[in-house]
Amino acid sequence: MGAKKLDLLGEVCPFSLLKTRQELEKIKPGEKLTVETDFNQSVRNILKWCDNQGYGLDIAEKGSGVWQITITKK
Amino acid sequence: MKRSSQPLPTALAIIFIISYGINLYVQQQLLSALWLIGISLGYILYRSGICFSAICRDPFLFNDFSTARAVLVLLIISFAGTFMFQIYSNVNGMDIPGKFHSWGVHTAIGGILFGIGMVLAGGCAAGTLQRIGEGFILFLIVLSGLVLGSTLGAAHFSWWTTRFASFKPLFLPEIFGWAAGGILTLTILGGLFYLTFVLEKYPSLQNKEDQTWAQKN
Numbered sequence: 001m002g003a004k005k006l007d008l009l010g011e012v013c014p015f016s017l018l019k020t021r022q023e024l025e026k027i028k029p030g031e032k033l034t035v036e037t038d039f040n041q042s043v044r045n046i047l048k049w050c051d052n053q054g055y056g057l058d059i060a061e062k063g064s065g066v067w068q069i070t071i072t073k074k
Numbered sequence: 075m076k077r078s079s080q081p082l083p084t085a086l087a088i089i090f091i092i093s094y095g096i097n098l099y100v101q102q103q104l105l106s107a108l109w110l111i112g113i114s115l116g117y118i119l120y121r122s123g124i125c126f127s128a129i130c131r132d133p134f135l136f137n138d139f140s141t142a143r144a145v146l147v148l149l150i151i152s153f154a155g156t157f158m159f160q161i162y163s164n165v166n167g168m169d170i171p172g173k174f175h176s177w178g179v180h181t182a183i184g185g186i187l188f189g190i191g192m193v194l195a196g197g198c199a200a201g202t203l204q205r206i207g208e209g210f211i212l213f214l215i216v217l218s219g220l221v222l223g224s225t226l227g228a229a230h231f232s233w234w235t236t237r238f239a240s241f242k243p244l245f246l247p248e249i250f251g252w253a254a255g256g257i258l259t260l261t262i263l264g265g266l267f268y269l270t271f272v273l274e275k276y277p278s279l280q281n282k283e284d285q286t287w288a289q290k291n
Contacts, residue, residue, distance in 0.1 A: 010212065012196030013128065014135050039196075040208065041125055049136060064080060065209060 003032035003070055008042065016042035017049055024055075024073055033071045036062070043067045119204050124148075126198040130189060139270035146267045153263065157256055164252070174243035180234035184227070191223065 006023050008016045020035050027033055037043060043059070046069055050057055056072030091113055099106035122144075129145045132138040160170050192198045195216040197205055202220060205213040247255035 012212070013125065014131055014193070015196075017136065039210070041123060041128075044123055045128075045132075045136075045138075048138070048140075 003034040006033060006035040008035055008037040008039075009066070011037065011042070012039050013041050013045055017045045020046050020071070021049070024071065027073055029073050031073055033073070035069050035071070036066065037069070038066045040065070040067075043069065046071075116204065116207065119200060120208070125201050127192045127196070127201060131193050133270070133273065137274065139274050143267060143270050146263055146270070150260065150263050150267075153259055157259075160247075161252060170245075174245060176235065176240045176242055177244065178235075178240040179238040180240070183234075191219070195219065 004023065004027060006020060008019060011019065016035075016037050016039060020033070023033055023035075035046065037046070047057060047059065050069075050071050054074050056074065058070040058072075060068045060070075062068050091109075095106050095109050098109050124144060125141060126145065128138075128141040130142075132140075133142055156172060160172060163170050188198075195202070195213075197213065197216065199220060202213050202216045206217060245255075246258055249255065250258060
């Protein structure tokens with residue numbers, strides 16, 4: 001099954017992480033969520049929070065200043 | 075992670091920084107030093123990713139005290155430097171450097187207003203400038219709001235100070251003496267630093283709020 005997508009372009013802290021967590025609540029353990037953000041502080045926020053939860057993470061820089069984070073819920 | 079790099083804009087920026095720095099040096103040496111300090115501080119601010127709004131926001135929203143701790147360390151270091159400078163000025167009979175402001179109810183009201191604006195906008199003054207530099211156009215609107223708000227604030231500042239109880243500036247060394255004042259300040263900052271570790275262990279309160287927020291939206 002493909003990852004669920006969440007578009008966070010233009011969103012700033014703390015809303016990016018709040019919305020990510022909200023989406024993560026909706027998916028089951030083992031499923032993936034891909035978030036796209038252009039706010040570097042949000043990248044750090046999301047990575048740190050997911051890491052604390054023990055979620056799997058994969059990050060790619062899609063272009064200048066746009067990041068795609070794939071989170072695997074545990 | 076694959077990183078995209080932009081060699082041309084980087085080279086142009088470096089050339090501009092150096093050539094403008096030389097231009098300032100020719101006019102007035104001090105200006106070129108300030109130019110370099112300003113750029114260095116901006117670079118450090120950007121690379122460290124420090125966010126002053128996160129200090130007060132993230133402990134409540136995400137039970138994350140890391141930025142709060144970083145800023146407390148920053149305060150302790152800058153306090154030590156400023157305090158030594160103040161003692162030196164005092165010993166040598168010079169004016170004590172620093173900004174001493176009166177305080178009162180208006181300080182709390184201003185703090186709350188600033189806090190609401192900062193969290194809604196996603197950045198304080200330093201963060202806003204830093205993000206404009208990163209190319210985040212949205213923050214130009216935040217900057218306009220910041221300038222407008224500060225101008226309005228300055229315009230009616232006296233209205234607040236005359237209508238509400240305003241206490242004279244509090245300078246701990248003046249009350250307790252230099253040694254005790256310094257120790258007290260460090261104890262308060264160190265105590266807050268320790269408090270972040272204590273609060274971090276009790277996330278139950280924040281999580282409850284979070285879950286309610288997530289369910290509602």
